[in-house]
Amino acid sequence: MTATALHALIFDVDGTLADTESAHRAAFNQSFAELGMDWHWDEALYTELLGISGGKERIQHYWRRAHPDIKALNGQAMQDTIDRIHALKTAAYEKAVQMGAVALRPGVLKLIESAFTDGLRLAIATTTSPVNITALLRTAIGPDWRQYFTVIEDASTAPRKKPHPQVYLQTLQRLQLPACACLAFEDSENGLQSATAAGLATLVTPNSFTAHHDFRGALRVLPSLRDVSVAHLRAWHAEAFAGMALARA
Numbered sequence: 001m002t003a004t005a006l007h008a009l010i011f012d013v014d015g016t017l018a019d020t021e022s023a024h025r026a027a028f029n030q031s032f033a034e035l036g037m038d039w040h041w042d043e044a045l046y047t048e049l050l051g052i053s054g055g056k057e058r059i060q061h062y063w064r065r066a067h068p069d070i071k072a073l074n075g076q077a078m079q080d081t082i083d084r085i086h087a088l089k090t091a092a093y094e095k096a097v098q099m100g101a102v103a104l105r106p107g108v109l110k111l112i113e114s115a116f117t118d119g120l121r122l123a124i125a126t127t128t129s130p131v132n133i134t135a136l137l138r139t140a141i142g143p144d145w146r147q148y149f150t151v152i153e154d155a156s157t158a159p160r161k162k163p164h165p166q167v168y169l170q171t172l173q174r175l176q177l178p179a180c181a182c183l184a185f186e187d188s189e190n191g192l193q194s195a196t197a198a199g200l201a202t203l204v205t206p207n208s209f210t211a212h213h214d215f216r217g218a219l220r221v222l223p224s225l226r227d228v229s230v231a232h233l234r235a236w237h238a239e240a241f242a243g244m245a246l247a248r249a
Contacts, residue, residue, distance in 0.1 A: 127154070
């Protein structure tokens with residue numbers, strides 16, 4: 001195996017494979033209402049909160065920043081409330097996905113299928129929950145969606161959230177590939193920082209929630225994967241690592 005040849009693609013999920021954030025926001029607000037809370041995250045606030053990776057972490061951040069007057073009896077009581085909110089939110093999100101509220105972004109399914117056929121290994125590196133991944137991909141791809149992915153790393157296996165590189169480092173370890181043999185796909189600044197910290201060349205496809213992020217250091221910033229082929233990926237990957245080799249020479 002040539003170390004600098006492309007052998008695997010590693011995908012983030014939320015915002016990258018699908019525009020999920022509007023459905024996530026609606027599910028958070030539904031969970032707040034179910035618990036009789038007067039919290040409501042509008043689009044502007046949620047866009048800001050996306051700077052915090054992880055649903056439970058996002059709730060905790062908002063609680064402590066916006067409602068310091070709401071006192072939990074103790075740390076465990078606060079965590080229990082956060083866990084309850086997140087469980088209701090996850091159920092609401094899963095139902096919304098099953099009802100067709102979320103679809104894969106343009107070009108994603110075609111690229112997954114063509115890369116798989118071409119012999120590239122595919123992996124998922126996300127800090128969302130396994131339930132969210134399954135809900136999305138079972139609906140969007142079908143019951144056999146797992147056949148495409150050699151490795152899946154998520155919030156249950158990589159608790160340190162992006163921009164920490166844990167999820168990508170663990171993905172590479174399980175793939176048994178060096179970073180220079182892979183490409184990562186992200187949509188956010190935190191995701192890009194996570195992937196590049198693990199040594200991965202990264203393609204970014206921003207969405208309406210992340211278009212304002214800083215994507216310096218990305219291999220490419222593209223509106224979508226609609227017109228992206230495996231041949232493009234191989235050429236961009238070779239270009240990136242040829243440039244690195246020249247820089248080291």
